[in-house]
Amino acid sequence: MAVLTIKDLHVSVEGKEILKGVNLEIKGGEFHAIMGPNGTGKSTLSAAIMGHPKYEVTKGSITLDGQNVLEMEVDERARAGLFLAMQYPSEISGVTNADFLRAAINARRGEGNEISLMKFIRQLDEKMAFLEMNPDMAHRYLNEGFSGGEKKRNEILQLMMLQPKIAILDEIDSGLDIDALKIVAKGVNEMRSNDFGCLIITHYQRLLNYITPDYVHVMMQGRIVKSGGPELAQRLEAEGYDWIKKELGIEDEVVEQEA
Amino acid sequence: MIETKLPFDQQYVRSFSTERNEPDWLLNVRLQALAKAEELPLPKPDKTKIDQWNFTQFTNHVVESAPLSSLEELPEAVKALINLNEEQKNLYVQRDNTPAYLSLSEDLKAKGIIFTDIFTAVREHSDLVKKYFMDGVKVDEHRLAALHAALFNGGVFVYVPKHVQVDVPLQAVYVHERAEALFNHVIIVADEGSKVTYVENYISTCETANSVVNIVAEVFANDNAHVFFGAVDSLAKGVTTYVNRRGITGRHGRIEWALGLMNDGNTVSENITRLIGDGSYGDTKTVVVGRGEQIQNFTTSVIHYGKHTEGYILKHGVVKDKATSIFNGIGKIEHGASKSNAEQESRVLMLSPHARGDANPILLIDEDDVTAGHAASVGRVDPNQLYYLMSRGIPKEEAERLIIHGFLAPVVNEIPIESVQKQLIEVIERKVK
Ligand SMILES: Nc1ncnc2c1ncn2[C@@H]1O[C@H](COP(=O)(O)OP(=O)(O)OP(=O)(O)O)[C@@H](O)[C@H]1O
Numbered sequence: 001m002a003v004l005t006i007k008d009l010h011v012s013v014e015g016k017e018i019l020k021g022v023n024l025e026i027k028g029g030e031f032h033a034i035m036g037p038n039g040t041g042k043s044t045l046s047a048a049i050m051g052h053p054k055y056e057v058t059k060g061s062i063t064l065d066g067q068n069v070l071e072m073e074v075d076e077r078a079r080a081g082l083f084l085a086m087q088y089p090s091e092i093s094g095v096t097n098a099d100f101l102r103a104a105i106n107a108r109r110g111e112g113n114e115i116s117l118m119k120f121i122r123q124l125d126e127k128m129a130f131l132e133m134n135p136d137m138a139h140r141y142l143n144e145g146f147s148g149g150e151k152k153r154n155e156i157l158q159l160m161m162l163q164p165k166i167a168i169l170d171e172i173d174s175g176l177d178i179d180a181l182k183i184v185a186k187g188v189n190e191m192r193s194n195d196f197g198c199l200i201i202t203h204y205q206r207l208l209n210y211i212t213p214d215y216v217h218v219m220m221q222g223r224i225v226k227s228g229g230p231e232l233a234q235r236l237e238a239e240g241y242d243w244i245k246k247e248l249g250i251e252d253e254v255v256e257q258e259a
Numbered sequence: 260m261i262e263t264k265l266p267f268d269q270q271y272v273r274s275f276s277t278e279r280n281e282p283d284w285l286l287n288v289r290l291q292a293l294a295k296a297e298e299l300p301l302p303k304p305d306k307t308k309i310d311q312w313n314f315t316q317f318t319n320h321v322v323e324s325a326p327l328s329s330l331e332e333l334p335e336a337v338k339a340l341i342n343l344n345e346e347q348k349n350l351y352v353q354r355d356n357t358p359a360y361l362s363l364s365e366d367l368k369a370k371g372i373i374f375t376d377i378f379t380a381v382r383e384h385s386d387l388v389k390k391y392f393m394d395g396v397k398v399d400e401h402r403l404a405a406l407h408a409a410l411f412n413g414g415v416f417v418y419v420p421k422h423v424q425v426d427v428p429l430q431a432v433y434v435h436e437r438a439e440a441l442f443n444h445v446i447i448v449a450d451e452g453s454k455v456t457y458v459e460n461y462i463s464t465c466e467t468a469n470s471v472v473n474i475v476a477e478v479f480a481n482d483n484a485h486v487f488f489g490a491v492d493s494l495a496k497g498v499t500t501y502v503n504r505r506g507i508t509g510r511h512g513r514i515e516w517a518l519g520l521m522n523d524g525n526t527v528s529e530n531i532t533r534l535i536g537d538g539s540y541g542d543t544k545t546v547v548v549g550r551g552e553q554i555q556n557f558t559t560s561v562i563h564y565g566k567h568t569e570g571y572i573l574k575h576g577v578v579k580d581k582a583t584s585i586f587n588g589i590g591k592i593e594h595g596a597s598k599s600n601a602e603q604e605s606r607v608l609m610l611s612p613h614a615r616g617d618a619n620p621i622l623l624i625d626e627d628d629v630t631a632g633h634a635a636s637v638g639r640v641d642p643n644q645l646y647y648l649m650s651r652g653i654p655k656e657e658a659e660r661l662i663i664h665g666f667l668a669p670v671v672n673e674i675p676i677e678s679v680q681k682q683l684i685e686v687i688e689r690k691v692k
């Protein structure tokens with residue numbers, strides 16, 4: 001069973017500290033949700049876990065099954081079992097979705113152990129059908145010209161094809177219509193097993209109606225300030241964040257005024 | 260200082276032409292061109308100084324090679340370009356200056372298609388060749404055009420009669436083995452309402468060479484004709500190349516180019532499409548890789564004369580090591596070419612801090628009622644793209660390779676012969692490694 005452990009994580013971007021001591025543990029079989037106002041560091045946390053070069057960890061640790069994740073390159077982290085469905089997936093012209101996915105699968109399997117083309121196509125067809133994706137999407141260039149919703153669905157396709165141990169889904173619900181939301185949720189739920197843990201970043205309770213989290217965390221000003229069960233998300237949906245601020249005595253950060 | 264005196268004189272040209280039984284008109288063109296070559300200046304590709312490049316000095320103008328009795332005799336690298344299993348090949352192979360193999364299917368022969376080496380064409384279809392030879396590129400444009408006309412020593416002639424549609428590609432492979440001088444002349448004529456696809460390869464089988472290559476290709480899409488022209492150039496380091504590919508369209512004529520310019524030596528490449536006829540169309544797609552210390556200049560131009568003409572230029576280049584690549588794109592709309600559209604896009608990907616890449620899009624418009632647009636960029640591999648691919652487990656080098664191949668795909672995918680497309684991918688692989 002996989003365990004991702006984050007301890008006292010401090011992260012800076014371009015010299016500015018964004019995360020100020022995050023503690024979190026995600027185990028196989030668990031679904032966690034993180035909610036929180038815009039700009040509080042949710043995507044920063046996911047980028048730091050995945051190893052985006054712009055995000056500098058200044059303090060704290062991240063381990064996956066005891067292995068030091070912070071010492072790994074981005075691709076090594078992925079091969080160790082981490083996956084990040086990005087808030088803004090890149091578009092890569094000239095590289096088809098299918099070729100990309102095959103390269104990603106083969107990178108995990110290693111030289112000499114490549115997946116057979118037949119098997120790959122069968123898996124791809126199956127997962128695309130499950131996600132109700134147009135088969136043409138396999139031969140289109142990676143995310144190029146995809147609509148917002150199509151990009152999100154494509155992230156879930158990758159999740160299902162790559163079968164990571166721990167996945168972080170950063171706003172996988174943004175820009176999805178209600179039917180697409182259900183399909184994406186169906187994909188994530190399909191992954192549920194004791195070997196799979198998931199961190200779902202979202203602004204809306206709506207997604208959590210379809211994917212029931214075991215834990216809900218609230219992030220503010222670079223820290224997880226409150227944790228609870230699914231009922232916490234419902235209260236946030238109904239009442240917003242003010243009550244937490246009041247409860248914890250958090251002042252809104254003063255926005256520096258440009259002269 | 261580079262020697263500018265030409266190494267071959269009137270007497271040489273006269274005997275060279277006579278030995279090949281060339282008609283008088285051609286001998287005269289050659290002699291006049293030789294005289295002009297002595298006076299005319301070199302071409303001036305924008306932003307590249309070529310006056311110290313060797314375009315004129317070589318000791319032997321031709322080398323004799325044996326024709327091939329079987330394609331199996333070809334080196335592996337050349338064989339890989341050819342579909343050996345195909346029964347009815349439409350294929351011309353030239354070893355240095357020697358026409359070495361020719362095959363044209365019975366079906367195409369019956370339809371009156373001419374596909375033969377340039378010397379045979381000059382003898383057997385003198386009037387036809389005369390009509391088009393040095394008509395697209397003029398002898399007096401500059402020294403290299405004149406020198407080319409005076410000394411051309413290889414090439415091919417294609418003629419597709421009126422209303423004949425050729426659905427299979429014609430392929431020409433020019434193998435550079437040891438020639439010091441290759442002055443290749445290619446003429447493609449698609450007569451009214453016809454359609455043809457021609458794909459050529461220039462490939463060196465020697466690692467390095469000290470050679471001069473001067474290529475002129477003249478492509479004519481007459482009224483309502485459609486020509487698709489694909490090329491992959493992969494001449495060795497040490498070969499100094501001047502290559503001029505020129506297209507001329509009649510009314511509603513179409514020319515589409517897909518050029519993979521992968522030479523390892525210094526290269527000046529000029530590709531101009533002149534949209535003469537109303538409603539004609541020109542589309543140029545080019546990919547380029549520069550490596551080592553090579554200097555390359557690529558000028559792509561579409562010139563609109565006819566009304567309602569459409570011209571598109573797409574160029575993607577990768578530059579690494581200490582290579583220099585200059586990309587000049589010119590969309591020119593002449594006065595009277597109303598309702599025309601000129602679009603161009605040039606993208607350069609720099610893989611090394613010492614490489615130099617320069618994209619210069621130019622629009623020259625002398626008519627009000629037109630549309631035009633251009634986009635150009637010079638950049639590095641996008642770190643976010645790299646991050647995205649790596650976040651799926653793909654190692655950095657492989658991710659870079661995918662991005663580069665993707666970047667060059669718009670042209671690679673256009674090459675209509677699978678074996679040639681594969682070879683282009685392999686050459687790119689080799690060059691960007
Ligand atoms: N690459 C970057 N360059 C500069 N600033 C950044 C960068 N990434 C994040 N930041 C800053 O860090 C802060 C946190 O950003 P982050 O994207 O983590 O927020 P978030 O919680 O995901 O917000 P949202 O809900 O809007 O997605 C913001 O103030 C943001 O401007």
Ligand SMILES: [Mg+2]
Nearest residue numbers: 042043044087
């Ligand atoms: Mg975010």
